[in-house]
Amino acid sequence: MTLAVHCKQLTKVYDTGGQKVTALNGIDLDISTGELMMLVGPSGCGKTTLISVIAGILDQDAGLCELFGENLLTMRSKDKLNFRARNIGFVFQAFNLLPSLNAAENVSIPLIINGTKRSVAERTAKTVLEQVGLGARWQSLPSQLSGGQQQRVAIARALVHNPRLIVCDEPTSALDHKTGNTVMALLKDVAMHKDRTLVIVTHDARIFNFADRMAEMDDGHIIKIQANTAPPPPHS
Amino acid sequence: MNHIALKMLMGDTGKYIGIVMGLTFASLIMTQQPAIFVGLMSRSYSFISDVGLPDIWVMDAKVQFVDDIKPLQETELYRVRGISGVAWAMPMYKGLLKARLTDGTFQTCNVIGLDDATLIGGPPQMLEGTLEDLRRSDSVIVDIDGATDKLGKPSLLPGGKPTPLKLGDSLELNDRRAIVVGIAKVTRTFQSQPVVYTTYSRAKNYAPRERKLLSFVLVKAKPGQNPAELTRRIREATGLAAYTQAEFMELTYQYFMHNTGIPINFGISVLLGFIVGAAIAGQTFYNFTLENLRQFGVLKAMGTSNWVLLRMILLQAVLVGSIGYGLGVGLTALFGHAMRHTILAFKFPWQLLVFSGAGVSIICVFAALISIIKVIRLEPAIVFKG
Numbered sequence: 163m164t165l166a167v168h169c170k171q172l173t174k175v176y177d178t179g180g181q182k183v184t185a186l187n188g189i190d191l192d193i194s195t196g197e198l199m200m201l202v203g204p205s206g207c208g209k210t211t212l213i214s215v216i217a218g219i220l221d222q223d224a225g226l227c228e229l230f231g232e233n234l235l236t237m238r239s240k241d242k243l244n245f246r247a248r249n250i251g252f253v254f255q256a257f258n259l260l261p262s263l264n265a266a267e268n269v270s271i272p273l274i275i276n277g278t279k280r281s282v283a284e285r286t287a288k289t290v291l292e293q294v295g296l297g298a299r300w301q302s303l304p305s306q307l308s309g310g311q312q313q314r315v316a317i318a319r320a321l322v323h324n325p326r327l328i329v330c331d332e333p334t335s336a337l338d339h340k341t342g343n344t345v346m347a348l349l350k351d352v353a354m355h356k357d358r359t360l361v362i363v364t365h366d367a368r369i370f371n372f373a374d375r376m377a378e379m380d381d382g383h384i385i386k387i388q389a390n391t392a393p394p395p396p397h398s
Numbered sequence: 399m400n401h402i403a404l405k406m407l408m409g410d411t412g413k414y415i416g417i418v419m420g421l422t423f424a425s426l427i428m429t430q431q432p433a434i435f436v437g438l439m440s441r442s443y444s445f446i447s448d449v450g451l452p453d454i455w456v457m458d459a460k461v462q463f464v465d466d467i468k469p470l471q472e473t474e475l476y477r478v479r480g481i482s483g484v485a486w487a488m489p490m491y492k493g494l495l496k497a498r499l500t501d502g503t504f505q506t507c508n509v510i511g512l513d514d515a516t517l518i519g520g521p522p523q524m525l526e527g528t529l530e531d532l533r534r535s536d537s538v539i540v541d542i543d544g545a546t547d548k549l550g551k552p553s554l555l556p557g558g559k560p561t562p563l564k565l566g567d568s569l570e571l572n573d574r575r576a577i578v579v580g581i582a583k584v585t586r587t588f589q590s591q592p593v594v595y596t597t598y599s600r601a602k603n604y605a606p607r608e609r610k611l612l613s614f615v616l617v618k619a620k621p622g623q624n625p626a627e628l629t630r631r632i633r634e635a636t637g638l639a640a641y642t643q644a645e646f647m648e649l650t651y652q653y654f655m656h657n658t659g660i661p662i663n664f665g666i667s668v669l670l671g672f673i674v675g676a677a678i679a680g681q682t683f684y685n686f687t688l689e690n691l692r693q694f695g696v697l698k699a700m701g702t703s704n705w706v707l708l709r710m711i712l713l714q715a716v717l718v719g720s721i722g723y724g725l726g727v728g729l730t731a732l733f734g735h736a737m738r739h740t741i742l743a744f745k746f747p748w749q750l751l752v753f754s755g756a757g758v759s760i761i762c763v764f765a766a767l768i769s770i771i772k773v774i775r776l777e778p779a780i781v782f783k784g
Contacts, residue, residue: 219781261693
C-alpha cells in the first residue's frame with residue numbers, strides 16, 4: 163500500500179473578527195491507499211478543516227500536506243483545480259445536489275468538469291447510478307428523492323470520475339440510522355478498492371465500525387489514532 | 399457547463415420569471431418614456447418634415463425655430479429667385495389666426511398659405527378632396543385631427559363628441575368666410591393646433607394687416623447644385639437665414655432642447671426609470687447568484703475554474719437580458735401601436751433600440767460582475783458547512 167495522504171505539522175488558524183482561532187494545531191497524519199479513515203471528534207475540533215486541507219479546497223498556514231505525493235499548496239491554481247477535478251470525489255452532509263438537475267445530470271458533473279462530452283458523461287452517470295441502486299431514478303430531480311436516495315446520488319457523483327480519494331463530510335448525519343447504515347455499506351462496497359482512499363468526517367458513532375482506522379481529534383490536535391478491529395455492522 | 403448554467407437559471411421557474419420580468423420592466427421603462435420624448439421632440443419639426451419638395455428654407459436671420467415667425471418683405475422672394483443655382487423659390491405664409499366656429503367660439507389655428515400657382519408646401523396626404531381644390535374661392539383644407547376635434551361642430555348633447563367638419567362646411571377666419579374643400583392628414587405639431595391650408599394670397603387676406611407677411615421662401619436647388627453651397631450663397635446675397643431642411647429641423651429641435659423644460663423633465667423620468675429598472679433587475683439577478691452560491695461552491699470544489707464559473711454567470715445574464723430586452727421593447731412597440739391614433743406623441747427609432755439594448759446590457763453586465771466577484775471570492779470550503 164502506498165501513501166495517499168501525508169500531513170506533517172499541519173496548522174491552520176482562522177481570523178474571526180480579530181480573534182485568532184487555531185483549527186489545526188500541528189497535525190501529523192498518514193493515510194494509505196485502500197484505507198477508510200474516519201476523522202471523529204466533537205464539533206469544532208477541526209475535522210472539517212482537516213478534510214478541506216486534505217481535499218485542497220483550503221490552504222494551510224503552516225506544515226505539509228501531500229496528496230499522492232503532490233504538495234497542493236505549491237501547485238499553480240490551474241494545476242490544483244485539475245488535480246482536484248481528476249483525483250477527488252466529494253460527499254457532503256447536505257448532499258449539495260444541484261436542485262434543477264436530475265440525478266443523471268448531477269452525477270455527470272465531475273465528468274463534464276473533466277472535459278467529457280455531456281452525452282457520454284450522462285451515459286456513464288446512468289451506469290454508476292445503477293451501481294448505487296438508482297438506475298431507474300436517473301430522471302428524478304433531487305426534490306423527488308428521499309434523503310437516503312439523494313445521498314446515494316451524491317455517492318455516485320463522487321465515484322463517477324473514478325477518483326483516487328473520496329472525502330465525505332458527515333455523510334450519514336442527515337439520515338436515519340437504518341438509511342445511514344445502508345449508505346455507509348454502499349460506500350464501502352462500491353467505493354472502496356485497493357487504489358482508492360476514503361476519508362470520512364463524522365461524529366456519528368453508529369458508523370464507526372465501517373472504518374479501517376479512526377483518528378480522534380480534539381481542539382485542533384489528533385489525540386488518538388486507532389485501528390478498527392470490529393466487523394462492520396450488518397445492513398439491510 | 400453551459401447546459402448546467404441554463405438548467406440552474408431555469409430550474410426555479412418563479413425566480414427565472416422574476417428576473418426576466420425585472421429586465422422586461424427595465425427595458426420597457428427605458429424605451430417607452432424616451433419614445434414619447436422622441437415623439438414629442440419630433441413634433442417640434444414635423445411641419446418642416448411634412449413639406450417635402452423644397453431643399454432650402456429661407457427666413458429672417460433672427461428666426462430661432464419653425465414657429466418663431468419673423469415676416470419678410472415680399473421683395474426678398476424675388477431676390478432669392480435671382481440667385482444662381484435656384485431652380486425655383488416659392489412664398490409661404492405661416493401664422494396663428496383665430497377661427498370662429500359655428501357656435502361662436504374661437505379656436506386658434508395654424509394657417510399655412512401656399513403659393514397660388516404651384517401650391518408647393520401643401521399637406522403630405524389628402525384624405526378628402528384634392529390640393530387643387532384650393533383654387534376655388536374661399537377654399538381651405540383642414541387637417542383631419544383639427545376637423546374631428548377642435549374645429550368640429552359642438553355636440554348637441556352636453557359633454558358629447560363634436561361633429562367633425564366635412565367638405566362644404568364653413569368657418570370664419572378673421573371675419574372672412576372659409577369653405578372646407580379638403581381634409582388632409584398631417585403630422586401632429588408640437589402645439590397640436592388645427593392646421594388650415596389655403597393659398598398665399600388668401601392667407602394674406604385672412605391675416606391681420608401687416609406691412610410684411612412672407613414667413614418663408616421655399617427654395618429648390620437646380621439639379622446637381624449642392625444645397626449646402628446654395629444656402630451659403632443665399633445667406634451672403636440676401637443677409638437672410640437659409641437652411642437645408644435637415645438644418646432647419648435641427649435648429650428647431652435644438653431650440654426646444656435648450657429653451658424648454660422638456661428634456662430635463664423627460665431626462666429625469668428616463669434616468670429614474672433606468673435606475674429603478676437597473677435596481678430591480680440587478681438585485682434580482684444578484685440575489686439569484688447569492689442563492690446559488692453554494693451550488694457554485696460545489697462546482698468550484700469539484701474543480702471548476704473561476705473562468706468557467708464566470709462564463710456560466712455571463713451566459714445566464716446574457717440570456718435573461720436578451721429575453722427581458724426583447725419582451726420590454728416588444729411591449730413598448732405594442733404600446734406605440736395601441737396609441738397610434740391618439741394624441742400621444744410616440745416615435746420608436748432604431749437608435750432607441752440601441753440605447754435600451756445598451757442599457758439592459760449595462761444592467762446585466764453590472765449585476766453579473768457583482769455576482770462574479772462574489773463567486774470568485776467564494777471559498778470552496780463553504781461546501782463543508784452544514
